[in-house]
Amino acid sequence: MAESNGTPLLEVSGATKIYKKGKESTKALDDVDLVLSGSPATITTIAGESGSGKTTLADTILGFTKLTDGTVRYRGQDIQRLPKDQRLEYRREVQAVFQDPFGVYNPFYKIRHIFDVAIKRFRLASNDNAARDLIEDALSVVGMRGDEVLDKHPHQLSGGQRQRMMVARAYLLKPRLIVADEPVSMVDASLRAMILDIMLRLRDEHAISFLYITHDLSTAYQIGDDICILYRGEIVERGDTQRVIDDPQHSYSKLLISSIPVPDPDVVWDTSAVTYEGN
Ligand code: ADP
Ligand code: MG
Secondary structure: OOOOOOOOOEEEEEEEEEEEEOOEEEEEEEEEEEEEOOOOOOEEEEEOOOOOOHHHHHHHHOOOOOOOEEEEEEOOEEHHHOOHHHHHHHHHHEEEEOOOHHHHOOOOOOHHHHHHHHHHHOOOOOOHHHHHHHHHHHHHHOOOOHHHHOOOOHHHOOHHHHHHHHHHHHHHOOOOEEEEEOOOOOOOHHHHHHHHHHHHHHHHHHOOEEEEEEOOHHHHHHHOOEEEEEEOOEEEEEEEHHHHHHOOOOHHHHHHHHOOOOOOOOOOOOHHHOOOOOO
16 A cells, blocks of 8 residues: 555544434544554554443444544545455554454364464465464564464463464554554453563564553553543543643543552552543
C-alpha cells in the first residue's frame, strides 16, 4: 500500500456507534477523533472505565464493527472500502491482542495450526524451513520456544502462555499496529510486567505502534506515550500520558486518576468504585 508523506497510519474521524436493540439504543461511541501517525511508532492508551466504549473503538478499528457514523482510515483509505489487495495488507498490518485469546482459538487444533494458517494466508514463507524459522523467531520475541507449545492445544497452555502466543502470532505478521484490548487485565503482576516490556520492545525495535486499551491507568503510566480518556463514548481529555496523569484537566480524568493506587501493596485500585455524574 502506498504510504504518502504526511498520511497518518490510522485516522478515526467522527466515529459514532449506536447499538440498537428493540426500542433501546446505546451510544457506545460519540464523535471520536483519533490519529496515529505510525512513525515514529508509539503506544497510545485508551483509558476508561467498563462500558465507556473501549472495545467498541477497538473492534471498529479492526473492522469487526461498522460505525453508525464516521470513518476509520488506514493509510488514508476508508477501511470499509478497501480494494481486495489493500484489504489483505490492512488485515496483516493491523493485528489484535485480546484480554484472553482462549475464546478465539479452536480447541481442536494444536498451537502450530494458528501459526501455519497465518503464514499460509499471508504467504509469509515459501517453504517449510522458512515457515519454521519465522515461527521460532516470533516465539523467541515473547521468550518461548516451539517445542514448548507448538504441539499443545490451547487449553494445555497457561493464560500467560496463551497471551504471549497471541503477541507472537501478531508479531509474526510484521504488523504496523497492534490493537491490544486489555491485554494484561487477566494475568498476574510478573507476567503483566513481562508483556508490557514486550510491547515496549516491539515499539522500539520493530517500529510497531500500539493502541493500548485499559481500565488500569497505572500500566498506562508505565508504557504509554499518549493517552485518551474515554468517558461514555467520548474522549474527554487527551495528551502526553505523563502530563494528563500528573495534571488532569477534565473533571472525569481527575476522578479516574485520583483512584490510581498509591504505592501500597495492600490497596487495590478498583474502578468499579468510581462514580461520576457529569461535569
Ligand atoms: P468497554 O470495552 O469500555 O467496557 P464497550 O465498548 O464494550 O465498553 O461497551 C460500550 C457500551 O456499548 C456499553 O454500554 C455496552 O453495554 C454497549 N454495547 C457493547 N457492545 C454491544 C452490543 N453488541 N450490543 C448492544 N450494546 C453493546
Ligand atoms: Mg472492553
